[in-house]
Amino acid sequence: WLGALRFDNLALRSLPVDAEEGGGPRAVPGACFARVRPSPLHNPQLVAMSLPALALLGLEPPEADPAAAEAEAALYFSGNRVPAGAEPAAHCYCGHQFGSFAGQLGDGAAMYLGEVLGPRGERWEIQLKGAGITPFSRQADGRKVLRSSIREFLCSEAMFHLGIPTTRAGTCVTSDSKVVRDIFYDGNPKNERCTVVLRIASTFIRFGSFEIFKPPDEYTGRKGPSVNRNDIRIQMLDYVISTFYPEIQEAYSDNSVQRNAAFFKEITKRTARLVAEWQCVGFCHGVLNTDNMSIVGLTIDYGPFGFMDRYDPEHVCNGSDNMGRYAYNKQPEICKWNLGKLAEALVPELPLEISELILEEEYDAEFEKHYLQKMRKKLGLIQLELEEDSKLVSELLETMHLTGGDFTNIFYLLSSFSVDTDSSKFEDFLEELTSQCASVEELKVAFKPQMDPRQLSMMLMLAQSNPQLFALIGTKANINKELERIDQFSKLQQLTAADLLSRNKKHWKEWLEKYRVRLQKEIESVGDADAWNTDRVKVMNSNNPKYILRNYIAQNAIEAAENGDFSEVRNVLKLLEHPFQEAEDFREVKEGTEEEGATAAAAACAEETRSRLPYCSKPPLWASELCVT
Secondary structure, eight states: OGGGOOBOOHHHHHSOBOSSOSOSSOOOTTOSEEEOOOOOOSSOEEEEEOHHHHHTTTOOOOSSOHHHHHHHHHHHTTTSSOOTTOOOEEEOOEEEETTEEEEEOOOSSEEEEEEEEOTTSOEEEEEEETOOOOTTOTTSOSOEEHHHHHHHHHHHHHHHHTTOOBOEEEEEEEEEEEEEEOTTSSSOOEEEEEEEEEEEESOOOBGGGGGGGOOOOTTTOOOOTTTTOHHHHHHHHHHHHHHHOHHHHHHTTTOHHHHHHHHHHHHHHHHHHHHHHHHHHTEEOSOOOGGGSBTTSOBOOOSSOEEOSBOOTTOOOOTTOTTOTTOGGGHHHHHHHHHHHHHHHTTTTSOHHHHHHHHHHHHHHHHHHHHHHHHHHHTTOOSOOOTTHHHHHHHHHHHHHHHTBBHHHHHHHGGGOOTTOOHHHHHHHHHHHHTTBOOHHHHHHHTOOOSOHHHHHHHHHHHHHOHHHHHHHOOHHHHHHHHHHHHHHHHHHHOOHHHHHHHHHHHHHHHHHHHHHHHHHHHHTOSOHHHHHHHHHHHHHTTSOSOOOOHHHHHHHHHHHHTTOOHHHHHHHHHHTSTTSOOTTOOSSOTTOOOTTOOHHHHHHHHHSTTOOOTTSOOOGGGGGOOOO
């Protein structure tokens, strides 16, 4: 059934390809791609496939023999066999990683297979992520493991079904081949199964693709592999704009600077809208480097991402992001900073004075407009657009923060709030709302001090006595955060559950009164209040998901898969295809199933999820200990 793939590899015809094929890690000057071959895996097995994603490629597995269809998918999408018409290659790009220019990076584990023409004539680049060594693998092995691959596979599809621009994932294939990984960088490595994800997008070109021309960086001294090759920069701009922004190419075909400015304006606006969408579902991208920013405005490269559970504007989803550079509340500004680096990379084909002006005029305005439009829908403000709405949203988030509210579930519950609710029903609603706030136990875990008291004391002394040395090993913001954590933790020791509930109810009553007043203004502006309320609930329920890929849901699926049971990955995939719908028949742990031959550790872990929470439940306490690096 995979014989239906129709390849037409335009990128390789349009952009320079390195003359040397394959080989180990090396610099790749003067080229955008290097030809490679996937490294075979031992006994590939299909973990799951996304039928909606594969349909983009014109693929539909035959129902008559599902086992044979799965075997064929495992064979081809592991990289063990290359489809006819595919031309495997790895893409060359650079990047600013955590704010510093890192020089040549490139597809160290991903391989371009080619571009497939879909049934409606659209073109899709397909990639195998985790298929082995490329010239860009540096000191790594070009492999990905089961846990990270399941997370990327599930989140790619979850984001699409949430309506957020994203790369897609067609299949996830694991194997009996093993690699060693030190998950938490703590000296405890273990063998993990090599796994490959089939990724699908119109293109995987990113901001960093244009940084291959960068001269030596003034801070790191590193440079791109294709310095002074402006001819290739022109080729890349021609290819990207004519292929992915054809309306811009057509409108400015006789003036390249105007064309490039229109392109930069469009990617600026797309990026602003993208991060606004992330913020509105509580999604955090864990590694917002310039090499992880799509040139067509997609969510790309799902590493240590996370959907927020308890609302915390300073939430950091990546356990390796020690400085909190990519915290939730910093993501809009970081995306703007990354666009600034793209602007620098387009010089001289787009002068910096033009691109910087575009960035200042367009980005913030587009972000704020899109964010507020989306938030109005989430709150059911469908009739009027009032200036006060921005304040109402800010106060809602502040209330969530004060009460440790679950971001997803609070928004989802608000559709059942009614303006004319009587006092007893209001109390019931308040009870339900506060049940989605953090318990004393959860807050104790959240505010548990992270530094040894002696270490903190030493850092405080150092900050006073040797500020220069202190600046090298810590930041004042981090120390202040730790002091705040200690203060909060101390207060929590005296706080009872009843006191917390009373305090939370007070905060929510105050905000709900403001919300009620705002909804009343909506009612006063319409003729039919019942019809308005029906529309309001409909809009809210199509903008506030009931199901997101919470870390603990992904973790349960990963642990089952690591023990040979892929059914939970497939269940979660089905659930995430309908994030706005009721699906209470799904359970985290299927009734009465216990994996035969499961290890004692796996059984103990399954025993911890034993409450069989619905997938829409706020996380169990153990989930707060999960760390994704």
